[in-house]
Amino acid sequence: MSVPRCVWAGLGLAAAIAITPAWAETPKQGGTLTYLIPADAPPSFDAHRETTYATIHSAAPYYSVLIRVPPDNPASTTDFVCDLCTEMPKPTDGGKTYTFKIRQGVKFHDGSKLTAQDVATSWQYIVDPPKGVVSARKSFYEMVDSVQATDDSTVVFKLKYPTTAFLPALADPYAWIYKKDILEKDPHWYEKNIMGSGPFKLVKYEVGQSITGERNKDYYHKGLPHLDGIVGIYAAKQSVRVDALRADRASIEFRGLPPSARDQLTKELGDKVWVQDSDWNCGNILTPNHQKKPFDDPRVRKALALAIDQWHGAPALSKIANVRTVGGIVFPGSPLAATKQELEKIAGYWPDIEKSRAEAKRLLKEAGAEGLKFELLNRNVDQPYKFVGTWVIGEWKKIGLNVEQKVVPTGPWFSNMRAGTFDVAMEANCQSVVNPVLDTGKYLPHKVFPDNYGYYDDDKSIQLYEAMQKETDPAKVRAAMRAYETWTLDTQTHEIVLPYWYRIILGRSEVKGFKISPSHYLNQDLSSLWLDK
Amino acid sequence: MHRYIVTRLLLAIPTLAGAAALVFILMRLIPGDVCVIRLGTGGAHVDQAALDLCRSQLGLDQPMVVQFLLFLKHYAVFDFGTSMWSGNPVWYEIMIRLPVSLEVAIMATVIAILLAIPLGTISALKENSGLDHVVRVVAIAGIATPSFWLGIMSLILVLNVTSIMSGTPWLPPIDYVPLWQDPIRNLSLVILPAITVGYRYSAVTMRLTRSAMLEVMREDYIRTARAKGLLEQIVVNRHALKNALLPVVTLIGIEFAFLIGGLVVTEQVFNLNGIGRLLVQAVQNQDNVLAQALVMLVVLVFVITNLVVDVLYAWLDPRIRYS
Numbered sequence: 001m002s003v004p005r006c007v008w009a010g011l012g013l014a015a016a017i018a019i020t021p022a023w024a025e026t027p028k029q030g031g032t033l034t035y036l037i038p039a040d041a042p043p044s045f046d047a048h049r050e051t052t053y054a055t056i057h058s059a060a061p062y063y064s065v066l067i068r069v070p071p072d073n074p075a076s077t078t079d080f081v082c083d084l085c086t087e088m089p090k091p092t093d094g095g096k097t098y099t100f101k102i103r104q105g106v107k108f109h110d111g112s113k114l115t116a117q118d119v120a121t122s123w124q125y126i127v128d129p130p131k132g133v134v135s136a137r138k139s140f141y142e143m144v145d146s147v148q149a150t151d152d153s154t155v156v157f158k159l160k161y162p163t164t165a166f167l168p169a170l171a172d173p174y175a176w177i178y179k180k181d182i183l184e185k186d187p188h189w190y191e192k193n194i195m196g197s198g199p200f201k202l203v204k205y206e207v208g209q210s211i212t213g214e215r216n217k218d219y220y221h222k223g224l225p226h227l228d229g230i231v232g233i234y235a236a237k238q239s240v241r242v243d244a245l246r247a248d249r250a251s252i253e254f255r256g257l258p259p260s261a262r263d264q265l266t267k268e269l270g271d272k273v274w275v276q277d278s279d280w281n282c283g284n285i286l287t288p289n290h291q292k293k294p295f296d297d298p299r300v301r302k303a304l305a306l307a308i309d310q311w312h313g314a315p316a317l318s319k320i321a322n323v324r325t326v327g328g329i330v331f332p333g334s335p336l337a338a339t340k341q342e343l344e345k346i347a348g349y350w351p352d353i354e355k356s357r358a359e360a361k362r363l364l365k366e367a368g369a370e371g372l373k374f375e376l377l378n379r380n381v382d383q384p385y386k387f388v389g390t391w392v393i394g395e396w397k398k399i400g401l402n403v404e405q406k407v408v409p410t411g412p413w414f415s416n417m418r419a420g421t422f423d424v425a426m427e428a429n430c431q432s433v434v435n436p437v438l439d440t441g442k443y444l445p446h447k448v449f450p451d452n453y454g455y456y457d458d459d460k461s462i463q464l465y466e467a468m469q470k471e472t473d474p475a476k477v478r479a480a481m482r483a484y485e486t487w488t489l490d491t492q493t494h495e496i497v498l499p500y501w502y503r504i505i506l507g508r509s510e511v512k513g514f515k516i517s518p519s520h521y522l523n524q525d526l527s528s529l530w531l532d533k
Numbered sequence: 534m535h536r537y538i539v540t541r542l543l544l545a546i547p548t549l550a551g552a553a554a555l556v557f558i559l560m561r562l563i564p565g566d567v568c569v570i571r572l573g574t575g576g577a578h579v580d581q582a583a584l585d586l587c588r589s590q591l592g593l594d595q596p597m598v599v600q601f602l603l604f605l606k607h608y609a610v611f612d613f614g615t616s617m618w619s620g621n622p623v624w625y626e627i628m629i630r631l632p633v634s635l636e637v638a639i640m641a642t643v644i645a646i647l648l649a650i651p652l653g654t655i656s657a658l659k660e661n662s663g664l665d666h667v668v669r670v671v672a673i674a675g676i677a678t679p680s681f682w683l684g685i686m687s688l689i690l691v692l693n694v695t696s697i698m699s700g701t702p703w704l705p706p707i708d709y710v711p712l713w714q715d716p717i718r719n720l721s722l723v724i725l726p727a728i729t730v731g732y733r734y735s736a737v738t739m740r741l742t743r744s745a746m747l748e749v750m751r752e753d754y755i756r757t758a759r760a761k762g763l764l765e766q767i768v769v770n771r772h773a774l775k776n777a778l779l780p781v782v783t784l785i786g787i788e789f790a791f792l793i794g795g796l797v798v799t800e801q802v803f804n805l806n807g808i809g810r811l812l813v814q815a816v817q818n819q820d821n822v823l824a825q826a827l828v829m830l831v832v833l834v835f836v837i838t839n840l841v842v843d844v845l846y847a848w849l850d851p852r853i854r855y856s
Contacts, residue, residue: 040810040814041619043571043618043619043620043818044619044620049583050571051571051572051573051579052571132586132590133586134572134583134586134587135580135583136572136580136583137580138580138582138583139580191620192620192621206629206708207619207621207626207629207806208629208630208806208810208811209708209709209806210708233707233708233804234804234806235707235804236801237801237802237804239685239802240707240801240802240803240804243688243692243704244704244707244804246692246702246704247692247695247702247703247704248701248702249704249706249707250707268702409563409817410565410570410573410817411563411564411565411566411569411570411817411819412563412564412565413565414565414569414570414573415564415565415569416564418569419564450579450581451579
C-alpha cells in the first residue's frame with residue numbers, strides 16, 4: 001500500500017521541525033533584520049493591483065489582512081486563522097453567508113481606529129473595484145455577491161453559491177486592509193504610499209535601494225513583532241544575494257535560492273546558516289497549441305506527455321534546478337492532490353517509462369507525426385524555466401522528436417502565448433494560498449479562462465470543473481477533481497504538468513522564528529521573526 | 534567660439550529628435566507591453582479587465598500614430614512624462630540614479646587617466662623594453678577582460694581574502710549611501726566598481742596614448758626641440774604629450790559618456806542603483822516612456838561630451854580655431 005502524498009508532506013514538515021530546534025526557543029525582543037528582496041523596485045505598493053512578490057516582500061510587514069494561513073504553521077494547505085477578525089466564522093445560509101467579527105482597538109499607523117468599515121471597503125475594492133481602479137485578482141471572487149459592514153465590528157460576505165474555494169481566496173496575501181477614508185478620497189493613494197495597521201511602520205523608502213520599517217508599538221497581536229526594525233534591500237541579481245548572505249550583509253531572503261547556492265553557502269558557512277525547504281505552489285506546464293497541427297490531435301499531445309520520465313527526471317533535476325516533486329494539477333501537499341497510485345494511471349506518469357515511450361511512438365506513428373519537428377517557446381528565466389525546458393527537449397528526443405527551444409524575454413513570451421503564435425509553450429502556474437479549485441481554473445478552455453493559451457474548446461472540461469466548483473462535500477470535491485484531472489491530463493492531454501517547484505530558504509543562524517510556506521507570497525509580515533544575538 | 538558652441542547646441546536638437554523617433558519605434562517593435570508584464574509576471578491569472586484598464590490608463594490603447602504625436606508634443610515642452618512601471622515622473626526616477634552612475638563614471642575616469650597617461654607615455658618612451666612589455670600585457674589583458682567578470686572576480690577575491698585573514702568573509706555594503714552622508718561607506722561601495730571599470734577604460738586609453746606618443750616622438754618638431762637643447766622632460770611634456778593627447782581626449786570623452794548609461798552589467802554585479810540598471814529594467818518592463826527618456830539622456834551626454842572634447846582640442850592645439 002502506498003503512502004498518500006499528504007502524509008509525506010506531513011513527515012517532511014515534521015522532519016523540518018526536528019532539524020530546527022530554534023523554533024522551541026523563547027523569542028528575544030529587539031534588533032533589526034536586514035533581508036534581501038530579490039527584485040528591482042516594485043511597480044507600486046498597492047497590493048490590490050499588483051501581482052509581483054516584490055510588492056509583498058516590500059510592504060506586507062506594514063499591513064493587516066482579514067484572515068491568513070496560520071503563521072505558526074504556514075505549510076498547512078487547509079487551515080486559516082484570523083488576523084483582523086476575532087474568530088473564524090461558521091458559514092450560515094447553506095454555506096452562502098460568512099459573518100466576521102472584527103477586532104476592537106486596532107489602530108492604523110496614523111493613529112486612527114480601524115473598523116469593520118475599513119475592512120468591508122477594502123474588500124469591496126478588491127471584489128468589485130470602482131471605475132478606473134485595477135483589481136488584479138477580481139476574478140478570484142466571482143462567487144462573492146456582496147460585502148457589507150453591518151456595524152463597526154461586523155463584516156458580512158454573501159456568496160452567490162457555496163464553494164470550498166471561498167475561504168482560501170479570502171486568505172489571499174495581497175488582500176491588505178486599507179483605510180476607507182483614503183480609498184474613497186483617492187483610490188490610487190496606496191500605489192505610492194504605505195499606511196496600514198501591520199506589525200511594522202514605514203520609516204523610509206529609497207526607490208530601488210531599500211525599504212526600512214520600525215516596530216509598531218500599537219500592534220494588536222500582543223508581544224509581536226519581536227524585531228525593533230526591518231530593512232529590505234533590493235538585490236535582483238542572485239550572485240549579489242548569495243554574496244550578501246555569505247558576508248552577513250543580509251540575514252535572509254524569502255523567495256528561494258537554487259540548490260547550487262544552497263550547497264555553496266552551507267558548505268562555506270556550516271552552522272552559521274540554516275536551510276528550510278518545501279514544495280512550492282508553482283510549477284511549469286507545457287501547453288500544446290491546439291490551433292496548430294498536429295497538436296490538435298490528442299494522440300500527438302498524449303505522446304508528448306508519455307515521453308517524459310517525470311519519476312526519474314524530477315530527483316535528478318532537483319540537484320540543479322528549483323524543482324522536486326511530481327504532481328498533477330493540484331499542489332502535492334493538498335488533500336485534493338492525486339496520490340502516486342492515482343497519478344501513475346495518467347499519461348506522463350506511468351511507472352514503466354519504456355512502455356510509456358513505446359506507446360508514445362505508437363501514437364505518433366498512428367497520427368502520422370513520427371519525427372515531428374517543432375519549437376518550444378520558453379521564458380528567458382534560468383530557474384527553473386530553461387533548466388526544465390532543456391530536460392524536456394532531451395526527453396522528447398528519445399521518441400524521435402526534433403525540438404528547438406526558443407527562449408525569449410517575458411514580454412515576447414507572453415505576447416506569443418496570447419497571440420497563439422507558438423507550437424508548444426512552457427508556462428508557469430504560480431499561486432499563493434493553496435486553493436485547488438481556483439488554482440485548477442487554469443486548465444479550463446480559453447473561452448471561459450482567458451489565461452489558458454492552449455486555445456481548445458472543451459465543454460466537458462467546463463462541466464467537470466463546474467461540478468467540482470459548486471460541490472462542498474470534501475470527498476465529492478476530491479472525486480470530481482480526479483475526474484477533471486484525468487480528463488485534462490490523460491484523456492485529452494490538454495496540458496502537461498511538470499514537477500512542482502521547490503522552495504529553498506537559507507537564513508543566517510541568528511534569524512529565528514521563520515517557518516517555510518509553500519509560497520513566497522505567504523506569511524511575509526515578519527512579525528514572528530526574531531534575532532538570537 | 535561662443536557662436537560655435539551655440540551652433541553645436543542647436544544642432545543637438547535634431548540629433549535628439551532623431552534619437553527619440555528611433556527609440557520610440559524600436560521600443561514598440563518588441564512584442565508585448567508593460568501591462569502584460571506588470572500583471573502577468575507572477576505566473577498567476579491575468580485579469581483581462583485589469584489589463585484593459587491598465588492599457589487605457591497608460592494610453593496604450595491609442596493608435597500608434599496618436600501615441601507618437603503625443604510623445605513629440607510632450608517632448609517639445611520638456612515634458613518627459615511618467616514611468617509606465619512606477620507611475621513616478623521620469624526625471625524623479627533618473628535623478629535618484631544619476632548620482633550613482635556619475636560618481637562611478639567620474640572615479641573610473643580619474644583612475645583611467647591616472648593609470649593610462651603615465652604608463653602609456655613611459656611605455657612609448659621605453660619602447661620594446663621590459664617595462665613596455667609589462668605595460669602592453671597589462672593593457673591587452675584589460676581590453677580582453679570584460680569588466681563585469683572582473684567585478685565578480687574582485688568580489689570573490691575580497692570575500693576569500695577576508696575570510697582567510699579574519700575568518701569572516703567581508704563584502705562592501707550593497708546599499709548605496711551618498712558621498713556627503715557617509716563618505717567611508719560610500720567609497721567602500723563605489724571603489725570596487727570604479728576600479729574594475731577604470732581598469733578596462735585605462736587599458737584602451739593606455740594603448741592609444743602609447744601609439745600616439747610613438748608617432749609624435751618621431752616627428753620633426755621633436756627632433757628640432759631636442760636639437761635646440763631642451764630638457765627631455767620639456768620635450769616630452771610640452772611638445773610630445775600635449776600633441777599626442779588629441780586622440781586620447783576624444784577617447785576619454787566617448788568612454789565617459791558611455792559610462793553614464795553603459796554600466797549595465799557592472800551595476801547589477803555590484804547592486805548599484807544606477808542609470809544602466811534602470812535602462813535594463815525599463816526595457817525589460819517595456820516601460821517605453823522611461824526607456825525613451827534614458828536613451829535621450831545618454832544621447833545628450835554624448836552630445837555635450839563631444840562638444841567639450843572639441844573645445845579641449847583648441848586648448849591642446851592652438852592651431853585649431855572654431856569660428
